[in-house]
Amino acid sequence: MASKPGSGRIKIRAPRRGLANENMRFEDAWTLLSEALQQIYERDASNLSFEELYRTAYKMVLKKHGDPLYNSVNDLVRTRLQRVTTTQLKPARPTFAVTSSALERRESGNRFLAAVKQSWEDHQLCLGMITDILMYLDRVFCNDNKKPSIQVIGMALFRDNVLRNRDYDIGADLNRVILEQIKMERDGDVIDKARIRSCVYMLEGLYETLDEREDQKLYLTKFEAEFLTASNEFYTDEARKLLEVCDAATYIERTNDRLNEEWERTQNTISTLTEPKIRAIVEKHLITDNIREVMQLEASGLNFMVDNDRYEQLKLLYNLVHRVDPHVSEIRRMLKDRVVHLGREINKGVYGFRKPAAPGEGQNGEAEDKSVNAETMMALRWVEDVLALKDKVDQIWERSFASDQGIQQTVSKSFAEFINDNKRSPEYISLFVDENIKKGLKGKTEAEVDMVLDKAIVLFRYIQDKDIFERYYKKHLSKRLILGRSISNDVERAMIGKFKVEVGFSFTSKMEGMFKDMNVSQDLTTEYKKHLANLHLDNDPTIDLDIKVLTSTFWPWSSMSGETTHTCIYPPELEKIRMSFQQFYLRRHNGRQLTWQPQMGTADIRATFKARKYEINVATYAMVILLQFNDPSVESLSYNELKTLTSIPESELVRHLQSLAVAPRSRVLVKSPMSRDVKPTDKFSFNAGFQSKQLKFKIGTVKGGGNKVETDKERKETEEKVDESRAHLIEAAVVRTMKARKSLRHADLMLQITEQLSKRFMPDPSMIKKRIESLIEREYLERETADPNIYVYLA
């Protein structure tokens, strides 16, 4: 950075004092400058010497003429602007006369806007040039003396002398013209947006004060409020008009259009600063104030849209409501009402069906059978209808409601509400699963099966009394397992797995136990066969025993066997093998008790009719009956004889005789007299002339084959059982809670118990009270002497 000592080309000569000593008269310099500024205003700047003008201003500042220069420039600009106002703007004054046509008004407004725009642009251009020339004044004089820069002062001058001209208030006219044009556009006319925009830019570039604070833009202080007031009026009116003439769909569309239109206006015509404010106005008038009314419109409102799957309209509606209420509570309320309503319609179908059957309760088996069969169909249809409704609502939720979480909750609540309205829903849903696992799934892929089961789980979730469902499901499951009706073990297990995920291990442990029993039994059968082989017994190897040993606690006995105890005198060949197995089993598991359940079993037997050999699958009881005819010496047996010989419970005997002797396709016995009903006096004989097309067939049992809905009698029993088990659960919960807490107020205890059990069922408060009373009687708890509202646990 050192100087070049050798070069010497640059020699600093004696400094010029010229500048410091030169005398300068303000008037001379100002004459030069003001003439130049006039030329600038006349658009004749091409011959000006920028350097000279700058230097003049520079010298004036150095010579302490900064102040007068600053003021003179102000005066010059002010005069200029005042003249512009009178000569250019005043003549362009717009007409607002009521008599003039819209076209005239628009044209005159346009001319006025153009004139304002022109004067603004001229001002900006000239001011730019003036600022350039007076740069030194700005930088040094204004800075040192804390005066606003020429640019800022120039803007303020424009504001005061043009927009707020004392002679002619252009600002007010400008607002009025712009608002009028916006009104025209709202009414559907085409206007010159760009021109308005440039005037708005002008208002945005001008401020109330010299320090140019952002919130002091003229646009905000003078224009925006008027615009918002006008908009408020317009939209109050608009909302009323729309409500009068439009249906819901049109209303929603128009509202959406208006919102878009206003947004576009803030982008292209006025300032984006206004966007949130005008949006709030439109939203208030068109959505907040009226949307409820629109949604409730009879023939086109929300209900109509939901019923007719108007996805697009619902979506629009959702978007609109979501703008003003992120929780969309109005939609949720109405949607809930609608879904519950539709659900109750489905429920009604079921009740409507059941009513007529009710009086003839237990009248005769056949009629009851028929009605039960039909009701089973009804149950399945109920589930399918509910699922269809669920699908429909889910579609709407996904396609129209943007998968809104809150709406999902509402939908769940609505479904839970009407599903629990139907007291039979747990049974129906279990039946639905039963039906699908038994046959409905044939020919479906695993994924499809899974889908159906998932749907069932969805409904399961809505059920409040999960314990009732559990009861039915276990009953249906046990039948499927024992009768080998389920098509796939995997599917069964998958289902159990799903329950486990939903409500936990305690719910499914018994069902899993049932599966375990099935597996153990299979092994047991194999081992028993091996055992027989080892014994080398030469006696009749033709009986092949397949045994299922069921743990009594896992299986729903009562619902499987009814009240009657099942006895049966087995024919000797069977009795022998039964004893053999019993010995085998008890030797392995000492201390256990085996109870035989012949009513659950089946047997494959061979029989010869007309020299044709058939293989027939019959129930164990039917086999016992048939074996009575095995002896050729037996001609015929009366009902009473059979009863004595087999000691099969009467109801069972009747049923099996019906299927063996009455059912037209499987009449292997002949009954006389030939009638539908079995009477104690009837005689039965071997039907040697029986023939069938198939060599292998099955004789089904009349009633009791598949899972059906319960008769009212059965249901009563079920309910009693449910109450009983609930009582146990409640007591257990009370004891558990009290043991941990030692003493607790009544209300708190009720709350705790309800909370603990609500996962399985909704406990009835009076029931809880009864259980507590019972526990006090049995001295598990006592009431505190001082305050009977408090329970104390007794160890």
Added chain:
Amino acid sequence: MLQNMAGAQVEPVVKPNPDLETLMNAIRVGDIKTVQEHLVTSKHHLNAVDKFDYSPIVLASLCGHYDILELLLSLGARCDRDTFQGERAVYSALNDRIRNLLLKYDYSVSVDNKQPYVTLVSSLLSKEVGCASLVGIVRPRPDGDVFLYLQNDGSKLVSHIFVLVARSKYFRELIESSEALRVSHLPIPVDIDRASALAVLRCIYLIDPDDIIENSDGVDTTRLSIYFSLPALRRSMDPEPGKSGVSKRTAAIEDAQQDFLRLWDGYLSVPLRLPRDEPFSISRLDPRVQLLQPDVILRVESQFDNEVFFYGIHGAMIQSDFLRTAIRFKQEFQSGNIGIQRPVLVSVDVPPEIIEVILKWFYTDIVDIPPEGALDLLHAADMLLIERLKSRACLLLTTQDRDDLLTGEFGYSIFDVARTGWITGTFPKTDPFCARFLANRLELCLEDDVIRSQFEELIRESASRIQRREETDTIELIDDIRYYLSERFRMRFEALPAHMFSDEPQDTNNVPQEPKAELLKTDSDEYVKLVDALDQLLIELGFDV
């Protein structure tokens, strides 16, 4: 580091300040335009802190606005790791790129001073070549005047003839051997691919290798540096043991300065001299200047000879707000229908000696002027609105503590310095210097009649300055002189051994005590005498003391 933070120098705490809030909010949202506009008017906000103790750079760093951070730093925001704010900015940097930028500005002072110059040179390269963020915002980017035509893939890169000539021997020879009157295309051999060409340009334009985001792997810098005679390219890329990135960068910048210095000395410093009445024509310029395709011609009137000097220069390097505005004014408002005329002719009312110093500084960042010229340089820099050069001139001015400054024999006098300080707005720096200078030589100021009258005049001016501002009784200049006068004598007292001021008898008998006490007494008398004389002078001038 913690120690540093404990000893933090927090900038003056600002009361709730809506202006500063505006700036801070603009920084938060990354609105560089507002930030820039704001800082033009309120430069004092550059290092201010808000109610959260955020300074602008801390916030820009935190929010990850690289371009704003760069703007702030190039405007001179302080980023010193030894301060709390600096440390905080580095720590809260959003990513490594931001962090590196901050650390780069935390260089030694020498590099720091060069930063605006380096930024200027780097910004000449257009965005497509990788200059990260200065796009058309920090300053209008001058368009280049030559295309590099890549034969490899047929694409073109924009560049500047004068930069190429300055920085690369390869291009210099290529341009000088060109037969065309105006070189507008330079072919790049087919074996140079685009990535390599970009690497070369980045090196030429001093773009910091740290800023380069694009992958430049596979560029053989050694081969390129030989091919284009660019030793700097190899040096910048090669890892050199024992040399930190900072010193390498410093060296690279100095290399570039030397290149531009050669360009100035060898090409541009030769003006066209014409008699005052003769019309200017570009074809009359020195062929070597013409070769560099200047887009601005400075017309300078020589004061003594009846001659006018014409300098061909490049708008890209001009750092004077006056010149830039003049060029823009002529192009925008005065080009008429003819379109933009090149080159633009601008007259400057500064003597050739000074303008040459200024132009040389434009190109090289080197201030090359003997101390005698400092005052004129300050005047010129003020008129041409070159803030950075003003402080450089001021620095030179206030380091000339010599007696002939009092008499004016040096070329200008101390009174000129004081006045210039006031006029040019640099008085915060010049005033203390002048006051101390005068205090140290107060005897002469009071005794010599010529000097005394000048001194009196200056006091009057100082008084008028104050009265114009606000009604107080003090005269700034006198206050300062009094202060430095007491300082002058206090320092003499303190130079004496401490025991002289204690009452206890001293054991060291071999030190004669009398003369020292005597000395102290003389000094004290002298001080009182001078203060009295100064008061007397003021009374004579009609001021209250």
